[in-house]
Amino acid sequence: MDFNRIKEKLNILADAAKYDVSCSSSGSNRTNKNNGLGNTGNGICHSYTEDGRCVSLLKxxxxxxxxxxxxxCVTRKSNDIQRAAFKIQEVVDLTINFYRRNYIEGLFLSSGIFKSADHTMERLIAVAKKLxxxxxxxxYIHLKSIPGASDELMYEAGLYADRLSVNIEIPTISGLKLLAPDKNHADFIKPMLKVKNEIIRYKDEKKIxxxxxxxxxxxxxxxxxxxATGESDKDIMYSATHFYKNYNMKRVYYSGYVPISMDSRLPSLGTEVPMxxxxxxxxxxxxxxxYGFSVNEILDADNPNLDMDIDPKLMWALRxxxxxxxxxxxxxxHMLARIPGVGMGSVNKILNGRKFRKLDWDHLKKMGVALNRAKFFIICNSTDWERRDLxxxxxxxxxxxxxxxxxxNQYTNQLSLFN
Structure with a gap:
């Protein structure tokens, strides 16, 4: 094995993968068997498991x-960048060697589309199958679903991968036509639908x-x-809701556009989306x-974009x-969950705590309620109320x-630690 060449490929292809943020996951429970390597537990790729472990992927x-x-896309065919490609066995060897050195607990594997969607998907599946x-x-193995891949290949991919994902990329069909005219929106939907239907079928069979x-x-x-295009936050969240509802998505990820080349269809270089x-x-x-909200409660024709100064729950409450x-x-x-500064953990503590006594400000503070926000919107077993007629x-x-x-104050306290 040419280690220098493998290292060069790894530098190129790991850097190219950084633009895909949809690689964290939980919910898989693939236990070890026959003295194999590894277990898949809760939380993947720079997430924290229930026992406090931080786990990561080779991405x-x-x-x-x-x-x-x-x-x-940084890997667009007209972009003048250094190109590279792994062999199937090289990815397998990297994954196993990194795992044995305790660098990773799984693999996130994506790819540019070369030759055809099916050819690319076959090679991704071959890596997972060998592993x-x-x-x-x-x-843990997360494979990217290639838009346009056949149903047969998508079925096979789900037998080896813990999670599959196909990036819809641009939130609206019109935006996709503008920036990726060679791609067809239906090609993104087809693998999503196949995976959704197979997951449902397998769950039903598992009952029997x-x-x-x-x-x-x-x-x-x-x-x-x-x-990358002019969609409002309302457009984006309506699209996300559509995918959650119709394709049983576990997560929809939002990735701020990073300018990578000059193109009249795109925002100018240096115009990055604020984090x-x-x-x-x-x-x-x-x-x-x-929390039981619907999109039209938070975003509508009069308020198509989110407020950058305050969080969306507070934005809704003030309106x-x-x-x-x-x-x-x-x-x-339902109503407790809509109070600014009250998370679902605190909601459950409130419901349990008030079974035994009436709650006051001190109780709420101990339950983790952020009173600097919540105090304007609640009353409890205390005589004063912060909002009054504001x-x-x-x-x-x-x-x-x-x-x-x-x-x-937090910044001052942290700074004092270094003095």
């Missing part, structure tokens, strides 16, 4: 050669036949590029999946002050001042 492309010329069958590798093989036990995910916008989209995603104050000792779970603008101003003051 690479099989190749950065590509037959497409998507304007937003499972020849190396008895039971660690206990030893049914696993099929993509960690489900599937997708990624959208934010800011804060990504953060606000993830916060909204969380509210939709776990709907008629729902407040909420009595902590009487409100149902309007939305004044509440917003006070909360932002409190947050800035808290951040300044």
């Amino acid at each position: 690479i492309l099989l190749t950065n050669h590509c037959i497409f010329d998507c304007a937003y 499972r069958e020849e190396e008895n590798f039971n660690g 036949i206990k030893h049914t093989a696993k099929y993509a036990p960690a489900g599937q995910s997708t990624q959208m590029i934010v800011g 804060l916008r990504e953060n606000r989209l993830y916060q909204t995603d969380w509210l939709l999946r776990f 709907n002050l008629n729902f407040f104050p909420v009595d902590i000792n009487k409100a149902d779970k 309007d939305a603008a004044r509440i917003r101003s006070m909360i932002m001042q409190n947050s800035q003051s808290k951040f300044k």
Whole structure:
């Protein structure tokens, strides 16, 4: 083996893979068998498991050669970059050797599309198949689904991978036509639908036949590029909701566009999407999946974009002050979850705690409620109430001042550790 050449390939293809953020996962439980290598537990790729472990993946492309010329992609065929490609056995050997050195607990493998979608998908599957069958590798494997790949190949991929994902890339069909005219939106949807249907079928069979093989036990995910075209946050979140509802996505990831070349269809070089916008989209995603919100409650024709200064739950609350104050000792779970500064963990503590006594400010603080925000929207077993007759603008101003003051104090305390 030419170690210098392998190292050179690794540098090129690991760097090219950094633009894909949809590689964290949980939910798979592939246990070790027949004295094989590894276990797949909860949490993958710079995530933390329930027992506090941080686990990571070898994240690479099989190749950065590509037959497409998507304007937003660093591996586009017209881009003048250094090209490389791994052999199937090279990826297998890297994965096993890195695992044995305790560098990784799994593999995230994507690829540029070379020759055809099916040819590329066959090679990705070949890597996973060799790891499972020849190396008895039971660690985590995440394969990218290649748009346009056949149903037969998608079925086979799910037998070896813990998670599959196909990046929808641009949130709207019109945006995709503008930036990737060679690609067809239907080619992205086809593998998603196949994976969804197979997961459902295998779960149904598992109820009848206990030893049914696993099929993509960690489900599937997708990624959208934010800011390459003019979609609003409302457009993006409606697209995300569509994929959660119709394709049973485990996660939708939002990746801020990073300018990589000059193109009249794209934002100018140096115009990067603020990380804060990504953060606000993830916060909204969380509210939709776990807090009972719908997209039209947070984003509508009058408010098509998220507020960069405050989080989306606070944004909603300030526009709907008629729902407040909420009595902590009487409100149902649905309304408790809508209070700014109250997370789902605190909601459950409140529901359990008020079974035994009426809760006051001290109880809420001990339960982890962020009172610097929540105090404007709740009443409890205390005589004072912070909001009084304040309007939305004044509440917003006070909360932002409190947050800035808290951040300044934290920064001062951290700085003092170095003096």
